[in-house]
Amino acid sequence: MRTLVLTGIKKMEIEDNKLEDPQRGWVTLKVNYAGIRGSELSAFVGQNELRKSLSVMGHEFTGKVVKLGEDVDPKLLNKNVAVNPLVTCGKCRYCKTGNRQLCLERKLIGVDYPGAFAEYVNVPEYSCYEIKEIPEASLAEPLATALRGVLQAGPEIDDRALVIGAGTIGLLATKIFSSVGCRKVVSMDINDNRLEHVDILINNAGICPFEDFFKIDIDLFEKVWKVNVESHYFITQAVSKHMIEKGIKGRILIMSSISGRVGGEFQTHYTTTKSALNGFMHSVAIVLGRYGILVNSLEPGTITTDINKDDLSNEEKRKYMERRTVVGRLGDPEDMVAPALFLVSDDNTYVTGSELLADGGMFINLQ
Numbered sequence: 306m307r308t309l310v311l312t313g314i315k316k317m318e319i320e321d322n323k324l325e326d327p328q329r330g331w332v333t334l335k336v337n338y339a340g341i342r343g344s345e346l347s348a349f350v351g352q353n354e355l356r357k358s359l360s361v362m363g364h365e366f367t368g369k370v371v372k373l374g375e376d377v378d379p380k381l382l383n384k385n386v387a388v389n390p391l392v393t394c395g396k397c398r399y400c401k402t403g404n405r406q407l408c409l410e411r412k413l414i415g416v417d418y419p420g421a422f423a424e425y426v427n428v429p430e431y432s433c434y435e436i437k438e439i440p441e442a443s444l445a446e447p448l449a450t451a452l453r454g455v456l457q458a459g460p461e462i463d464d465r466a467l468v469i470g471a472g473t474i475g476l477l478a479t480k481i482f483s484s485v486g487c488r489k490v491v492s493m494d495i496n497d498n499r500l501e502h503v504d505i506l507i508n509n510a511g512i513c514p515f516e517d518f519f520k521i522d523i524d525l526f527e528k529v530w531k532v533n534v535e536s537h538y539f540i541t542q543a544v545s546k547h548m549i550e551k552g553i554k555g556r557i558l559i560m561s562s563i564s565g566r567v568g569g570e571f572q573t574h575y576t577t578t579k580s581a582l583n584g585f586m587h588s589v590a591i592v593l594g595r596y597g598i599l600v601n602s603l604e605p606g607t608i609t610t611d612i613n614k615d616d617l618s619n620e621e622k623r624k625y626m627e628r629r630t631v632v633g634r635l636g637d638p639e640d641m642v643a644p645a646l647f648l649v650s651d652d653n654t655y656v657t658g659s660e661l662l663a664d665g666g667m668f669i670n671l672q
């Protein structure tokens with residue numbers, strides 16, 4: 306069978322190797338899909354002590370059972386399986402209490418045993434999990450790692466989560482945090498190669514420290530300006546540069562506000578920045594149009610978030626704002642999802658340089 310062998314630093318070669326028969330309790334898989342893990346990339350450049358020269362890597366994979374060793378359940382034959390690459394003793398207290406990952410004699414397929422960068426690979430029966438045959442199933446192993454990490458963090462509904470590192474496991478953890486109901490999940494990385502694959506940019510940073518016009522000094526004004534305008538400006542500049550270099554026909558959304566159109570007595574700094582964002586959006590939509598990048602702004606009305614929690618704790622003010630809408634209620638953050646998604650989706654093929662007002666009719670409700 307053909308195997309991909311690590312033969313030196315930055316050197317891998319395809320070799321013809323003999324496939325051993327599976328030992329007792331093991332099976333032979335025909336490999337369907339194998340993922341490439343960060344540890345294997347580091348081995349490729351000679352920076353991983355575990356993975357030595359002449360080894361066959363590959364420890365996240367799926368395959369079809371084509372041969373059974375002794376004492377294996379015959380029903381496993383021809384089944385598609387994902388594999389937990391751990392090989393453990395099965396006798397120690399860790400193995401017997403469901404903590405195989407702590408077994409002191411644990412070994413790994415793809416490190417201590419030949420891995421799945423080959424046509425065939427031998428694995429223990431107890432490591433096989435029957436799955437539907439789809440390429441994504443080869444991510445079962447990193448998904449399990451991400452899930453374990455997320456569970457240890459113990460997220461609760463409405464929590465905010467920061468995932469440092471946007472590799473496979475980091476991105477899977479980001480997905481898991483979102484799917485268990487975290488309100489805001491941020492994934493960060495310093496690796497340009499990962500950051501360059503940005504298809505969609507949503508500029509959402511904004512603050513609104515309500516204040517009397519005559520009490521707003523240069524420090525407060527600059528703070529609001531930096532968060533609300535400068536961050537949008539320079540992040541858009543950096544990300545759109547990458548989109549152009551990569552030929553990505555991306556989508557950029559700038560979170561403006563109904564306050565880009567109307568005033569607020571205690572928001573003279575804030576409304577200034579929101580008008581500025583619309584001006585910026587118009588111009589940058591012209592700049593980026595020729596590259597197929599569409600730029601728009603969303604203008605939420607009064608949406609109940611932390612930004613106006615104090616202001617709306619005044620019952621009278623809250624009732625007044627509710628009456629200003631034509632739908633009779635203030636907005637929830639969820640109300641912004643569909644309009645934002647449309648503007649950044651592939652469904653949007655022709656809308657650019659546009660402000661979408663999502664305010665429950667507040668703006669047009671004059672009399």
Ligand SMILES: [Zn+2]
Pocket residue numbers: 393394395396397398399400408409410
């Ligand atoms: Zn053990």
